[in-house]
Amino acid sequence: MAVVVVGLLIAGIAQNLNLTAWILTLAPAMPLMSWAGREYYRQRDTADQLEELMKKAKTFWNQALAGACDDDACLHQSRDFQNAIYLRRATSPLVLPYLYKIKRPMLEDEMNEAASDFLAEYKAREAKIQSVP
Incomplete structure (x- = not known):
């Protein structure tokens, strides 16, 4: 969005446009800038909700590892998280395809590392429990 505005400003300065010409130059770009602004806020809100x-x-996860919930409560809460994740994916705005292609490998690596960390944490907890007589 900023690139479009800066580009139009530079083009206007280079052509020494008057006020009417400036308005006529910027008016066609307004729908693009409006869409980009809305999309920015939608994506930011989605990211904030996913962080939460x-x-x-x-x-x-920490409560489950500590044994702070029984099996039924943990099962119910994990199902609630799966539902929340599905709802976020179903209602969130799509990421632009070219950004998705660029960021996907990095984000997949990050996801796999996090899953490995969770698994290692679980295995360490299980090994600690089994080593206690």
Whole structure:
């Protein structure tokens, strides 16, 4: 969005446009700038909601590892998290395809590392429990 505005400003300065010409130059770009602004806020709100969901999931994970919830409660809460994740994915705005292609490998690596960390944490907890007589 800023690139379009700066580009139009530079073009206007280079052509020494008067006020009417400036308006006629910027007017066609307004729908693009409006869409870009809305999309920015939608994506930011979605990211904030996902961060909050991740914090809650990590808290639940720690509670489950500590044995602070029984099997039924943990099962119910994990199902609630799966529902929340599905709802976020179903209602969130799509990421632009070219950005998705660029960021996907990095984000997949990050996800796999986090899953490995969770698994290692679980295995360490299980090994600690089994080593206690």
